[in-house]
Amino acid sequence: MPFNRRLFIQKLSKIGVLSTLSLPALSAVNNNKTNEKNTFIAGPYLQNLQPNEVTIVWITNNNSLSWVEYGSGTYLSLKAYTARNGLIQANNRINKVTIKNLKPGSEYKYRINSKEILHFQASKVTYGEPLQSIIYGFKTPAVDVEAFKMVILNDIHDRPQTIPQLLYKHGYTGNTRDFDFVVLNGDCFDHVDSEEQVIDHLLKPCAEVFSKEVPFIFVQGNHEVRGSFARQLPDYFTYPTDKYYYAFTRGPVRFVILDSGEDKTDDNWEYNGLAAFDEYREVQQKWLENEIESEAFKKAAFRIVLIHISPYHSGDWHGTLHCRQLFGPLFNKGKIDLMLSGHTHRYATHDADATHNYPIVIGGGPLEGKRTLIKLHATKKELNLRMIRDDGEEVGKYSIKKKFV
Numbered sequence: 001m002p003f004n005r006r007l008f009i010q011k012l013s014k015i016g017v018l019s020t021l022s023l024p025a026l027s028a029v030n031n032n033k034t035n036e037k038n039t040f041i042a043g044p045y046l047q048n049l050q051p052n053e054v055t056i057v058w059i060t061n062n063n064s065l066s067w068v069e070y071g072s073g074t075y076l077s078l079k080a081y082t083a084r085n086g087l088i089q090a091n092n093r094i095n096k097v098t099i100k101n102l103k104p105g106s107e108y109k110y111r112i113n114s115k116e117i118l119h120f121q122a123s124k125v126t127y128g129e130p131l132q133s134i135i136y137g138f139k140t141p142a143v144d145v146e147a148f149k150m151v152i153l154n155d156i157h158d159r160p161q162t163i164p165q166l167l168y169k170h171g172y173t174g175n176t177r178d179f180d181f182v183v184l185n186g187d188c189f190d191h192v193d194s195e196e197q198v199i200d201h202l203l204k205p206c207a208e209v210f211s212k213e214v215p216f217i218f219v220q221g222n223h224e225v226r227g228s229f230a231r232q233l234p235d236y237f238t239y240p241t242d243k244y245y246y247a248f249t250r251g252p253v254r255f256v257i258l259d260s261g262e263d264k265t266d267d268n269w270e271y272n273g274l275a276a277f278d279e280y281r282e283v284q285q286k287w288l289e290n291e292i293e294s295e296a297f298k299k300a301a302f303r304i305v306l307i308h309i310s311p312y313h314s315g316d317w318h319g320t321l322h323c324r325q326l327f328g329p330l331f332n333k334g335k336i337d338l339m340l341s342g343h344t345h346r347y348a349t350h351d352a353d354a355t356h357n358y359p360i361v362i363g364g365g366p367l368e369g370k371r372t373l374i375k376l377h378a379t380k381k382e383l384n385l386r387m388i389r390d391d392g393e394e395v396g397k398y399s400i401k402k403k404f405v
């Protein structure tokens with residue numbers, strides 16, 4: 001279904017959750033330079049929060065110079081810019097500022113700043129009025145954090161109200177967030193056609209509920225690779241290696257994130273000759289071969305794979321079978337403990353069997369009554385998972401104890 005801005009605003013006001021949103025005029029979003037006053041049109045939102053660093057992202061409607069003020073105490077005494085090849089990033093709208101050398105397990109406060117660039121000449125830059133946000137906070141995880149909580153949403157498919165509805169209803173205990181980070185496990189969109197869609201269907205609902213202070217991990221699904229704006233989508237996220245496939249450690253868990261790619265063959269008419277997912281999956285296989293031999297992978301108490309299309313129980317489509325052929329033997333060899341997926345739109349849990357020696361949990365969606373929030377609490381001894389349907393019914397449960405071998 002094509003994106004309908006008017007309908008979207010009506011939906012937001014109906015659910016009454018996103019009342020503070022101020023949507024910019026259409027013309028203000030996609031052009032690099034507008035006649036409108038400079039404003040923050042999305043964010044800030046946290047990406048790639050690690051023990052020593054975090055990336056803070058926000059979007060201005062006009063080209064700007066942007067920076068973050070931050071500090072670990074009462075004062076925001078430090079400043080961070082982004083620089084590349086000796087140049088401080090400026091004259092841009094999508095602002096990503098990485099703060100490095102943070103202390104693990106510490107609380108920080110920050111605020112974002114942007115100054116519109118009115119004229120950029122070789123010897124003189126003229127600025128407009130400065131913009132400054134209110135103060136937000138985040139906490140870096142300790143390197144050896146004993147426990148953490150995460151929640152997983154999947155297959156939202158251009159229904160932004162799902163984010164506040166699931167998180168406010170099932171992600172909180174009273175007024176307190178019951179999670180340290182959020183995973184969006186693929187297919188947030190039907191297809192991606194504009195920055196406005198990315199902002200209104202993903203960035204704003206996330207920022208409204210959590211992402212100014214708690215990060216999200218965007219896992220690419222097969223619908224994110226469709227549409228005229230799909231090639232710009234990675235510009236809005238930050239990953240440890242600038243790729244959609246990577247690994248990271250959080251306390252007792254080694255996470256492996258893979259991109260399962262499209263579901264049909266690369267030569268399918270729907271992709272107009274613009275798909276190269278077979279090769280992409282093969283590159284990921286090589287990377288995964290090394291990852292499962294790494295010390296970080298081997299010494300972790302638990303290993304969890306996040307992949308939008310599970311290689312099993314996801315039909316006999318090409319993408320499923322190719323993932324099975326390439327990744328399946330490596331997942332077994334690496335002795336992963338759990339796989340979290342989406343894609344089928346039918347929530348289900350699948351115990352270990354003759355083909356995969358770990359449980360697979362597939363979240364549901366996107367329609368009401370089929371949507372799920374997967375909640376995972378990890379400690380050094382145990383993974384506790386509950387899958388909650390949007391009406392509050394528990395539809396999946398695992399308790400996975402650490403194996404001592």
Ligand SMILES: [Fe+2]
Binds near residue numbers: 186187221222308343
């Ligand atoms: Fe999908």
